[in-house]
Amino acid sequence: MRPATEKLDAVLLAAGLSRRMGAQNKLLLHFHGKPLVRHTASILLNAGFRTVCVVTGHDADAVEDALKGLPAAMTRNPDYRDGQMSSVVHGLRTLLNDPRAEAPAEGIAIALADMPYLEAGDYRRLARIYREDGARHIIVPEFLGQRGNPVILPPGLAAIASAGDLNTGCRKLIENRPGDVRTVDVRSSAFVRDIDTADDYGRAVRSSHPAAPCCG
Numbered sequence: 001m002r003p004a005t006e007k008l009d010a011v012l013l014a015a016g017l018s019r020r021m022g023a024q025n026k027l028l029l030h031f032h033g034k035p036l037v038r039h040t041a042s043i044l045l046n047a048g049f050r051t052v053c054v055v056t057g058h059d060a061d062a063v064e065d066a067l068k069g070l071p072a073a074m075t076r077n078p079d080y081r082d083g084q085m086s087s088v089v090h091g092l093r094t095l096l097n098d099p100r101a102e103a104p105a106e107g108i109a110i111a112l113a114d115m116p117y118l119e120a121g122d123y124r125r126l127a128r129i130y131r132e133d134g135a136r137h138i139i140v141p142e143f144l145g146q147r148g149n150p151v152i153l154p155p156g157l158a159a160i161a162s163a164g165d166l167n168t169g170c171r172k173l174i175e176n177r178p179g180d181v182r183t184v185d186v187r188s189s190a191f192v193r194d195i196d197t198a199d200d201y202g203r204a205v206r207s208s209h210p211a212a213p214c215c216g
Contacts (some may be wrong), residue, residue: 003048004127008152009105010049011091012041012072014113015057015080020196025059028066029201031116035066036195040113045072047123050105051098054113055091057081073098088170092153092162106135108158110170111150116204117190118150126152129184137182138174141191147183148191154180 014037018026027037034042037054044052052072056063057080064074077090088110095101095108107130109123130139130152139152151170153161157180161170174181195201 003124004131005048005109005124006050007106008049008109008127008130009051009053009095009107010044010047010109010111010123010150011088011095012044012052012054012111012113013084013087013091014041014063015055015060015077015087016084016114017058017081021198021201025062026195026201027063027113028059029195031204036116037063037113038066038070039116040111040118041067041070041072043118043120044111044123045070047120047127049109049123051095051101053091053095055080055087055094057087085171089162092158092170096155096159096162104155106131107152107154109150109152112194114194114196115149115190116195117188117193119190122186122188122190123150126150126184129182133182136180138177138180140174140181140183141186142183143186143189143192146192148186 014027028035031039041052041054054067054072054074055077056074057077060076075094077087079086092108126139126141135154138157141148157173161173195204
């Protein structure tokens with residue numbers, strides 16, 4: 001059976017300054033034997049997305065080197081210091097204007113490179129829900145009332161998120177258009193667990209993915 005992700009693209013955000021980690025770039029720290037950014041990119045590729053577009057910025061050379069050999073597209077956000085939303089907009093514009101795409105994607109997932117607990121099946125399940133819903137709504141996972149990631153945007157709303165300034169990006173789209181949002185209750189904390197600090201990283205290397213299933 002073909003995965004629900006096969007006609008969806010994904011933006012992987014890997015441009016951040018990693019300030020809370022101190023002198024180290026968290027995306028270059030090793031998780032399960034490979035740099036964190038390579039681990040998360042590999043999971044997205046294994047999930048079966050048509051195109052995985054990695055947005056780099058801070059330490060771009062080193063981050064891109066850590067991804068060498070993977071069949072992922074890469075693009076540098078020159079405005080990465082303006083914050084995460086600038087990388088969301090940059091990634092969306094890159095995918096939506098890709099002249100090599102044979103057809104428009106049926107949706108675009110926005111994923112974070114510092115969320116290593118998610119597995120390929122988690123992305124596929126969200127994509128299946130998105131497709132079964134008719135590819136009409138923004139799919140947002142929620143764990144015990146906490147909004148998580150990734151989110152999946154329909155093409156029209158992805159275009160709106162990419163067209164304006166940072167105040168009309170993905171986050172504002174979710175806040176300002178509640179009728180276009182479908183929240184999905186998930187049973188795994190992987191959707192809300194990221195790595196920001198040295199303590200987070202220490203816990204990550206000592207633990208594994210929560211065994212609970214993703215979605216009902």
